[in-house]
Amino acid sequence: MSKKSFRQAINEALRQEMRRDPTVVLMGEDVAGGQGGSSGVKDAWGGVLGVTKGLQTEFGESRVLDTPISEASYIGAAAGAAATGLRPVAELMFVDFVGCCLDQIMNQAAKFRYMFGGKARTPLVIRAMYGAGFNAAAQHSQALYPLFTHIPGLKVVVPSSPYEAKGLLIEAIRDDDPVIFLENKVMYDDEEEVPDEAYTIPFGEANLTREGNDVTIVAIGRMVGMANEAADRLAKQGISCTVLDPRTTSPLDEQTILECVEDTGRLVIVDESSPRCNMACDISALVAEQAFGALKAPIRRVVPPHTPVPFSTPLEKLYMPSAEKIEAAVKSIMMQKTPEVA
């Protein structure tokens, strides 16, 4: 075991699965990169942020395919390849590009199993970067996991750390259904202890990164780290929080969310996606319907405003949730007088 970055953890997951299973192939724009350039190096880029670096060198051009800039064609090709026996991992680069290939994902890959009466398998993984905080402006900064979560037939994974990323990606590659795997682009250099061996983390089971009695904070992806930071600060002020990372937004571990809210009686949800119809809305509805009686205070959502992600650094900062905003949200519902708080 050694410390690895989020980027290394994903690269290692891909490499180990490609070594284990010859049907695993990669495809996408610049997953090798730099071909035909003057450097002479075959995979000069290894993905725009270097995540797939070295894989074409090890596995060759027949398993690591640099595709034309045409999402509709290669995502469609990946869906077909999955239906006919390969395990493709297609990289969409920025998740914002999904508009160009949504039919292939939403109406084809997601529906094969259902439309063919359970006889088709579609072991497809689509990796993509998401998230603001990178000064990448409105067309390269969205957090579109609610869009995929909305579509039945897709599994949606949003890992919160390097350890989580490796285990969840290996699980995604071995899964027989289409999986959307979303990587927050600000997290690629985050480091933690990651086992050298291959391992899996099952979908649909939330991870509790903090356990407390007063407030449940549900946080997604990069927001988990911020929620942990807020929880640690609040602990010093005598407020103890559970931090719950759902790991997958579809399937969603409703049971653990409800249990935690039953225990704490208060809920804060941190979601960096646009606030209309996002995960914070969905989880709020779940808790309001099924655990209303346990609530001692209103549910609070820490989410961005309903605007495009700003390019300006100060505005982007203002747009994003933060540990400070989470801390303030928690305090706002701890101030509510309840009979047991004397």
Add this chain to the structure above:
Amino acid sequence: MTHALTALTMPKFGLAMTEGKLASWAFSPGDTVKEGDEVADIETSKITSGYESPASGILRKQVAQAGETLPVGALLGVVADADVSDADIEAFIASFKADTAEEGGEEAEAANTEPRLIKAGDHNLNVRDVGKGGSAPLLLIHGFGGDLSNWMLNQDVLARSHRVITFDLPGHGASSKDVGDGSVTALADAVSELLKALNISSAHVMGHSLGGGIALALLRDNPGVVASLTLVAPAGLGREVNAPALKDMVEADRTRDMQKALEALVHDKSLVGRKMADNVLKVRRLDGARDALRTIEASCFGNGQQSFDMRPVLDAARVPVTLFWGEEDEILPVTGAKNVPDSVTKHIMPKIGHMPQLEKTAELNRLVEAFLEKSHVTA
């Protein structure tokens, strides 16, 4: 010898522990405490355990309050004689805090106690080797489905007077996953290979559960290397085993299922937290880990029974042997401790389950230290 002033500090239970929560004080300021009394409960991400007073005296001051989370080594309180003035206590606290603020070398020291992979025959074993001294090193063998962290409350304490080695058995923890036919003999071979790789010709061996069975197999197959035997709820002394519980411990794949499965290991169920279950699951989810355990399970506990008999080995043992067993053991019933040779020093522990080394840490550590001392004299 008692010091006039003794600092109570946040203990380190296991290598991963960097901070702990003072769950509760067992004594109030002004109370008299004896050395070895559990003065406080410390909660870590893995377990809650008692913290023993390192000295006798009066608990003069509680510096930390229940509920506080503090780094390892932080000052919790002060034990002192009655005649020490309050001013001296305050001065002691102030100087303690100043000293610890200056120290920065602790991390470097901790790095040396990290486990590392050692090639032992065909296996790569994850080994943690700490401490110096003793007539021979002490080797601790964990049980089925466990790993070296099962000894997290014992290794560093016993290492005050001995070189103490813990490791992950093949198929367990961070060790390689090839377990051969999964028999105690195959696992005892791996232990022999490890001792060879470490250049150890003679070791005190302490084994828990299946590790106890392996220790007995080691004594049978390689008698020269075993200087003494400490058996903690060992396998191989009876037929009965809670096979469904073992199966759950291998197969559970959700935190709450694993937590439930692990509860069978202890009498005080509150010892098993969610984090403990998560840590076990992290190991189970490594490729090959469950298959390795299934192979061992089939070989050692096939048909719902213990398939190997180590009684003849125990009866013929010529080295000092001591035996610990929790009366409420739900995995291997305490009846296994019946009819052992008179030469075996038996400690049957009331209200304790299958893991006395976690549930009755202080007493077990003290008794093991005394046993090793005595074994050294008689050897």
